[in-house]
Amino acid sequence: MCLVKTTAHLLFYSFVFGGTTFYSYVASPIAFKVLEKDQFSALQNKIFPYFFQMQAASPVILALTAPIALTTGPLSSLVVASVSGLTNLFWLLPWTHKVKEQRKNIAKKYTGSELEAKDAILRKEFGKSHGLSLLFNLSNVCGMLAYGVCLSGGLLRKIPK
Known part of the structure; x- marks a missing residue:
């Protein structure tokens, strides 16, 4: 086992898992509570892509x-994680942006x-x-x-006993 490759892999995994978890469950909820609605929306619009x-x-x-x-367990967990990100990126993010724009437009008209x-x-659709x-x-x-x-x-x- 190559020590450099394993170390780099562990550091990258830690960055990805830690960053996603921290932003999702700590930073974003705090930002939601302390920022004005427009500021929070602008922040999320920049970060989410x-x-x-x-x-x-x-x-x-x-x-x-x-x-x-990469047996079935690790491979399937990575596939789930990647497909989840792709779903958010290519389906849910555009849908959410579209609804937000529609809301802005009707607020100007009515x-x-x-x-x-x-x-x-x-x-309701945004929800x-x-x-x-x-x-x-x-x-x-x-995942x-x-x-x-x-x-x-x-x-x-792999650790010798």
Whole structure:
């Protein structure tokens, strides 16, 4: 086992898993609480394309550099993680952006109860897209966690007793 390759792999895995988990469950909720709605939205709009690209590409890089055999367990966990990132990047992110733009447009055209009626439909659609995005983000984290467990087990088996 090449020490440099294994070390680089572990550091990269730690960065990806730690970064995704920290941003998803610590930084983003704090930002939501302390920033104004427009500021939070602007922040997420800048971060999410890169965030989802990282979620999609990192498992592929991990698979290509794995210091353990990629049997069904580790490989399937990386596939789940990557597909989750791809789903967020290419389906849910554009859908969410589209709904947000529609909401901005109707806010310019309507007021009062007419605005409320039209916006209610879009809020519901935004809730669906956002909820699915959260689910796929969680599946990415779970896939990466499962890979980490497989990675740890595989590396522990290589340690001389």
